[in-house]
Amino acid sequence: MHLxxxxxxxxxAATAGAVSLLLLGAAGRKVSRQRRDDERLVPLMxxxxxxxxxxxxxxxxxxxxxxxxxxxxxxxxxxxLGPWAxxxxxxxxxxxxxxxxxDGGLLALGCNLFNMAVLSCLVAYPLVYRPIAGTNPxxxxxIAASLAAGIVALQLGALAVVLETELxxxxxxxxxxxxxxxxxxxxxxxxxxxxxxxxxLCAVQRYRPELLRNDLPRPNRRKTARLLAxxxxxxxxxxxxxxxxxxxxxxxxxxxxxxxxxxxxxxAPADAPHATAARLQQxxxxxxxxxxxxxxxxxxxxxxxxVIGTARLLRPxxxxx
Amino acid sequence: xxxxxxxxxxxxxxxxxxxxxxxxxxxLDGRSKLLVTLVYLVALLSVPLTxxxxxxxxxxxxxxxxxxxxxxxxxxxxxxxxxVPFVAFIGLFDIFQERETLFRIGPLAVSVGWTMFAVLLLxxxxxxxxxxxxxxxxxxxxxxxxxxxxGVSEAFTTQLLFVHRYLCLLLRxxxxxxxxxxxxxxxxxxxxxxxxxxxxxxxxxxTFDRAERIGRAMTARGFTGRMPxxxxxxxxxxxxxxxxxxxxxxxxxxxxxxxxxxxx
Numbered sequence: 001m002h003l004x005x006x007x008x009x010x011x012x013a014a015t016a017g018a019v020s021l022l023l024l025g026a027a028g029r030k031v032s033r034q035r036r037d038d039e040r041l042v043p044l045m046x047x048x049x050x051x052x053x054x055x056x057x058x059x060x061x062x063x064x065x066x067x068x069x070x071x072x073x074x075x076x077x078x079x080x081l082g083p084w085a086x087x088x089x090x091x092x093x094x095x096x097x098x099x100x101x102x103d104g105g106l107l108a109l110g111c112n113l114f115n116m117a118v119l120s121c122l123v124a125y126p127l128v129y130r131p132i133a134g135t136n137p138x139x140x141x142x143i144a145a146s147l148a149a150g151i152v153a154l155q156l157g158a159l160a161v162v163l164e165t166e167l168x169x170x171x172x173x174x175x176x177x178x179x180x181x182x183x184x185x186x187x188x189x190x191x192x193x194x195x196x197x198x199x200x201l202c203a204v205q206r207y208r209p210e211l212l213r214n215d216l217p218r219p220n221r222r223k224t225a226r227l228l229a230x231x232x233x234x235x236x237x238x239x240x241x242x243x244x245x246x247x248x249x250x251x252x253x254x255x256x257x258x259x260x261x262x263x264x265x266x267x268a269p270a271d272a273p274h275a276t277a278a279r280l281q282q283x284x285x286x287x288x289x290x291x292x293x294x295x296x297x298x299x300x301x302x303x304x305x306x307v308i309g310t311a312r313l314l315r316p317x318x319x320x321x
Numbered sequence: 322x323x324x325x326x327x328x329x330x331x332x333x334x335x336x337x338x339x340x341x342x343x344x345x346x347x348x349l350d351g352r353s354k355l356l357v358t359l360v361y362l363v364a365l366l367s368v369p370l371t372x373x374x375x376x377x378x379x380x381x382x383x384x385x386x387x388x389x390x391x392x393x394x395x396x397x398x399x400x401x402x403x404x405v406p407f408v409a410f411i412g413l414f415d416i417f418q419e420r421e422t423l424f425r426i427g428p429l430a431v432s433v434g435w436t437m438f439a440v441l442l443l444x445x446x447x448x449x450x451x452x453x454x455x456x457x458x459x460x461x462x463x464x465x466x467x468x469x470x471x472g473v474s475e476a477f478t479t480q481l482l483f484v485h486r487y488l489c490l491l492l493r494x495x496x497x498x499x500x501x502x503x504x505x506x507x508x509x510x511x512x513x514x515x516x517x518x519x520x521x522x523x524x525x526x527x528t529f530d531r532a533e534r535i536g537r538a539m540t541a542r543g544f545t546g547r548m549p550x551x552x553x554x555x556x557x558x559x560x561x562x563x564x565x566x567x568x569x570x571x572x573x574x575x576x577x578x579x580x581x582x583x584x585x
Contacts, residue, residue, distance in 0.1 A: 004404045005448035006441050007411055010363045028474040035476070040536035042544075046483020047491070047532040048525075053484065054491040055521050057325045058499065071521070080525075092480045096488070099456050099464065100336055101329070102403055102449045107362040170370070170441065171411055172418035172434070199518025200525065208526060 002097070003112055003161060005105025009168035016164065017110025023118055024091055030084040041085065048077060049089045053096065071196045074120025075129055075149045079201055079212055083121045090117040111164050115157045124153035137212075142205065143198040150194025151187065158186035323503070326496050333489055339392075339457045345561070346390035351459045351467030353562035357569045358455045362448055364577040370415075370437045371423060376444060378576050382569075383450040390458045397457075401449040408445040412438040461485050463556070475547060487535075491528065498524060 005013075035041045052073035073093070077086035091113050097103040104112045132145035162182055166175045173181075204211055341347065346354070365379045387394045419434035456464065462482060469478040498520060 002407070004408050004445045005362055005366060005452075006404070006408050006445035008366070010366050013366070024477060025474065028476040032476050040533060042479060043483065043535040043539060044529070044532040045480055047487050047528050047535065049480065049484035050487040050491040051525060051528040053488055054326070054495040055524060057329065057492075058495060058517065058521065088477060088480055089484075092477070092484045095481060096461075096484055099452070100461060100485075101332060102400065102453055105362070105448050106358065106452050106455075107366060107448070165411060171414050172437070173414040178414075195514055196517070196521075199514050200521045203518050203522030204525065207522065208529070211529060 002094075002104030003108040003115070003164065005107045007165050007168065007170050008105070008108045008111055009170070010107065012164050012168045013107045013110055015110075016114050017107075020091075020110040020113040020118060023122065024088065024113070027084045027087045027091075031088055034082075034085065041081075045081060045085055045089045045092075048081060049092045049096075052077060052090065052093050071200070072116065072120070072153075072193050074117060074153055075125055075146060075193070075197045076200055078121050078125035079129065079133075079197075080204075083125050086125070087117050087121040090121060111160070115160045115164075119156045119160065120149075120153035123156060124149040128152045137205070139202050139205065142201050146198035146201060147191065147194035150192075150197055151190035154186040154190030154193060155183065158182040323496055323499050326492050326499065330489060330492050330496075333492075336456060336461060339460075341460070342391055342458075344389065344391045344458075346386065346458045348561075349458075349565055350556045350558050350562045351463045352471060352558065353566050354455050354459055355464065355467055355471070356566050357573075358451050360570050361451050361573050364573045365444060365447060365451075367577065368440075370440045371433060372580070373436050373440055373443075375577075375580055376440045376447075378579075379447055380443075381576065382573065383447060383454060386451075386454045386458075390454060392454065392457060397450050397453050398446070400453055401446045404445040404449045405442065408441050409438075412441040415441070479547065487531075490531075491524070494527065495524060 008016075031041065031045070052071070055071050055073065074086065074090055077089050080086070081089060094104065094112055094116060095109065098106060098109055098112070129145045129149035132148055133141050137145070159179065162175055162179045165171050166178065171178060201212065361379070361382050365376070368375045368379070383397065384394060387397055415437040416432070416434040419437060420432050422430040423433045423436050424431050459467070462485070465478045465481045465485075468481075469475060502516070502520060
């Protein structure tokens with residue numbers, strides 16, 4: 001589900017980045033307070049982040065399909081560390097994957113953090129997992145809660161991917177059909193994520209039940225609603241602001257020309273100097289009769305060849321020992 | 322699976338080797354390289370999807386940066402291919418949806434959809450290459466320090482450094498677990514969910530024990546929640562950094578607004 005930079009526009013990336021940064025800031029403050037009471041929290045978060053990364057590389061067989069799946073870890077981390085510490089931990093894993101393994105883009109990082117970390121740790125865990133699992137979960141409850149939360153997290157993630165690519169204007173496919181394509185794939189991945197989470201949590205409950213954070217206070221609904229409203233408002237404001245900046249209205253120069261001439265497109269006068277210049281340009285142009293797009297491609301190719309040549313000259317030479 | 326784990330360890334070790342070369346690019350402050358990469362990505366992604374030649378022009382940045390940093394371009398290109406499957410999956414729909422002709426190469430008509438597909442692939446490859454050059458020339462610890470200097474909270478940068486520090490350790494532990502189970506599973510390559518759950522739980526329990534030991538050791542050494550900066554991660558912002566940012570920003574803005582189609 002890692003979105004590449006190619007699939008988002010700068011406006012969408014900036015909006016998602018701002019929302020994710022706000023939430024990470026809030027998580028940072030919460031964890032700093034938590035850290036004062038529990039000094040083991042910092043190494044615990046660091047090592048569990050590394051654990052999630054390693055666990056993602058170990059696949060399990062999906063019965064009847066011949067394929068395999070792996071853990072994503074949002075729900076598992078939330079059940080072990082609490083949602084805010086889990087958000088920070090999963091965010092660090094996603095950033096590490098982006099920076100060291102080029103898995104997901106740098107500009108799309110905000111989108112990826114929102115789609116994978118925020119939706120699973122701050123939405124699916126408190127609103128789906130906790131109410132189903134309850135304070136004293138049995139293995140059956142853990143399985144049901146993990147499956148439901150895994151499916152909800154992945155479906156919300158798929159919906160967010162569709163919205164982000166549609167708002168970026170990347171795909172010509174209508175949003176409804178795109179969602180119809182994404183939803184079944186992510187339903188299967190969600191079931192895999194839920195089953196994997198349940199398998200690990202059941203094993204943890206059997207061997208070290210004290211590690212499961214069932215003692216967390218119930219979320220204050222009014223406070224959560226206020227927080228969600230603030231973030232939705234923030235996203236709308238930022239979205240509106242960026243879409244205004246990137247609007248298709250004429251820029252300052254075009255606006256001035258439009259005021260003067262009534263149109264933003266100007267045609268060259270047919271007097272002698274202009275006609276001579278046009279003839280000269282026609283004669284000196286490398287590809288006069290070709291389509292401008294093709295000519296542009298050839299021109300770019302030539303520029304790139306020059307750059308590659310220059311780059312070879314610029315490369316520092318290493319003396320062989 | 323063991324191959325994936327080994328590849329990940331190799332990648333981590335390779336990243337540590339490449340970030341300390343004596344080239345101009347490596348000596349620059351992480352912040353300047355990060356800012357230039359962000360400017361490049363914003364400019365690249367703001368090019369309309371139908372402008373193939375304009376997008377192609379942006380390949381100038383990875384070519385030149387790779388040369389300045391003493392990197393060979395072909396391994397960077399090969400590593401950037403990781404992005405192709407998902408981008409191609411999304412771009413494939415454009416080919417079938419947008420069929421009107423955009424330009425011709427002799428008798429061959431190139432549709433809007435094919436152009437959009439090619440631009441998406443190019444965007445994906447170039448953006449990953451820019452990212453790979455940033456991390457290969459800066460290194461992860463220095464980049465985290467740069468993020469901190471740019472205002473990212475210390476709690477978060479400490480977390481990023483911790484995950485990186487213990488990643489190799491846990492990957493090696495996963496390899497050991499995987500070898501142990503392979504030795505007892507007589508050729509089975511995938512594990513059923515129940516066995517996999519116990520395996521991952523073992524890894525998790527060892528992780529928790531390790532975290533506890535690390536926590537105690539760090540407290541005993543006076544850890545207050547702040548990770549001290551390693552000597553080689555300390556760099557100052559110099560005139561070369563300002564020149565690098567201003568120079569590349571001017572070139573990138575130029576690339577964004579100079580269209581080869583209009584010039585020819």
